[in-house]
Amino acid sequence: MxxxxxxxxxxxxxxxxxxxxxxxxxxxxxxxxxxxxxxxxxxxxxxxxxxxxxxxxxxxxxxxxxxxxxxxxxxxxxxxxxxxxxxxxxxxxxxxxxxxxxxxxxxxxxxxxxxxxxxxxxxxxxxxxxxxxxxxxxxxxxxxxxxxxxxxxxxxxxxxxxxxxxxxPLAVYGDYYLFAEKGHNRILLNMGGIANFTVLPGSLEAEGIFTTDTGPGNTLIDAYMRRLFRLPYDDNGAAASKGVINATLLNIIKKAPFFDKPFPKTTGPEVFNFDFVESAIQQARLTTLSRNDIIATLTQFSADTIVDAIKKAIDPTQPYTIYGSGGGVHNPVLMAAIQAQLPNYPVLNLEVLGVTxxxxxxxxxxxxxxxxxxxxxxxxxxxxxxxxxxxxxxxxxx
CATH class of the missing domain: 3.30.420.40 (ATPase, nucleotide binding domain)
Structure with missing residues (x-):
């Protein structure tokens, strides 16, 4: 020893x-x-x-x-x-x-x-x-x-x-050490199974950093792709792009108690899983919903809850650039849905900062x-x- x-x-x-x-x-x-x-x-x-x-x-x-x-x-x-x-x-x-x-x-x-x-x-x-x-x-x-x-x-x-x-989320520490830059307000958004983000202030003041989970990233999309398509994930957003977002189902799942809890908070597939969505589908009497519509709705659900959390955490008078990582960056439907709701904040792939x-x-x-x-x-x-x-x-x- x-x-x-x-x-x-x-x-x-x-x-x-x-x-x-x-x-x-x-x-x-x-x-x-x-x-x-x-x-x-x-x-x-x-x-x-x-x-x-x-x-x-x-x-x-x-x-x-x-x-x-x-x-x-x-x-x-x-x-x-x-x-x-x-x-x-x-x-x-x-x-x-x-x-x-x-x-x-x-x-x-x-x-x-x-x-x-x-x-x-x-x-x-x-x-x-x-x-x-x-x-x-x-x-x-x-x-x-x-x-x-x-x-x-x-x-x-x-x-x-x-x-x-x-x-x-533990990414906050490395995010700050590696990606904070003087004069640039940055949001490091990771979209794995669960999505989370770190706000890095351009002041470089460590005490100004904020981090939280937002809810599902890919976990629900992946679960339903396995169940409905026998595929591990929605490659290039192909299934979501063929579906129509169901507003009724979307509104029900967005009422999950997690979203009312104060920041910062964390979650996982223990909460957001197949049974969580199936319960909502039964509640809405949408049992004939097409499989592409389900994937489209779950993709929008991830985007909406990510955007809602970011809007609550930032100063709307300040400029920010968002850098995405995780499997979600490979889903153009998800990325476009996030960018559409944050038109003033560029949403980029983290690769531009030198790390894939x-x-x-x-x-x-x-x-x-x-x-x-x-x-x-x-x-x-x-x-x-x-x-x-x-x-x-x-x-x-x-």
Whole structure:
């Protein structure tokens, strides 16, 4: 252990660190693996993506995770078995990427693993007296470290909760360190399964940063594409573009209690899922609604709730530019619906800032690992949802 601690100390004092960031989101399409060169810390952080690849999950893995994903009642043995299994699997995927990239494990300083979220339960959602915010990600960091031979930081969300946050969104820290620019008000909009955004003031004042989830990004669209079309997602918005938005269904699902809760807030597929929409369809007596109309309506639902949240969070007298990332940026129908309601604010792909939108979340966890090892702890004031904290549990190789 002493040798490993000394190695970590040496890594912390390097001018530049090579960090692999990992992200597997609620879409369950695979593991995003990004290799970054990171220097500095805090607001002086610089990051360069050198390699990026999404390693797809096969159907067996997807089905295994879905058995316990976002469900209140599960087989505990399945959860117990998957936690180390996913850790080893992610380690093997990293080894595969390193081989393809011509890199050796000793050339990598750290792994930053988000893990696979299986349940998210903020207090505003569960409302059980005596219990605080909670979230659970599987993919054991010790197994990852042993499988790869690389020091691993994982389980980032627990520290955020321990100091009063909801464990999400965590992108705010990396968004500020990497993308804030003097004189430019920016909104970093991530549209994964759940959509969230970070407001970065052009003043660069950390205490002025705001972040929140907005509701569904792709999670409902994906769920219905799987059920109705046997496809993993709405490729290029093709299904939505052929449908007609049903105003009755749209109005019903926009009345979900989540949207009345105060900012900042987080949510997940535990709330916004197939049953949530089916209940609304039954309530509206729209059981003959075409499958394209359902996808069109769910796409507009994501756009409307994203726009509503942004409008509530910004100063309407100020100019802003919106930078999109996540799977949603590949859906032109969703992007157009957002831009149409925010005509004065350009909606661009994050790629224009030098990081591909698909790699962003994995890269941001590399930033969090860098901050945990080499940072001094940025002070974000006392705004709810953005506590001053360093995150990540450290696992050493055997």
């Amino acid at each position: 002493k040798n490993q601690i000394e190695k970590l100390y040496q890594i912390a004092n390097k001018a530049e660190r090579t960090i692999i960031g990992l992200m597997s989101g609620t879409s369950l399409d695979g593991l995003d693996v990004v290799c970054c060169q990171v220097s500095g810390s805090g607001a002086q952080t610089t990051l360069k993506v050198t390699h990026f690849h999404t390693v797809p999950y096969d159907d067996i893995i997807k089905d295994s995770i879905r058995k316990i994903f976002a469900k209140r009642q599960i087989d505990q043995q399945e959860l117990c078995l998957l936690h180390p299994y996913i850790g080893v699997l992610h380690g093997q995927m990293i080894n595969q990427c390193l081989s393809e990239w011509g890199l050796q494990p000793h050339q990598i300083d750290l792994i930053a693993s988000h893990g696979q979220t299986v349940y998210h339960a903020p207090k505003k959602q569960h409302q059980i007296e005596g219990y605080a915010n909670a979230t659970l990600q599987i993919g054991d960091g010790d197994h990852l470290a042993v499988t790869t031979g690389i020091i691993t930081l994982s389980d980032f969300r627990q520290k955020h909760i321990a100091v009063g946050g909801e464990g999400a 939108g698909d790699a962003k979340e994995a890269a941001l966890f590399a930033v969090l690992a860098n901050e945990a090892v080499a940072g001094d702890g940025e002070h974000f004031g006392f705004r709810e949802g953005v506590p001053r904290v360093t995150m990540g549990k450290i696992s050493f190789p055997a």
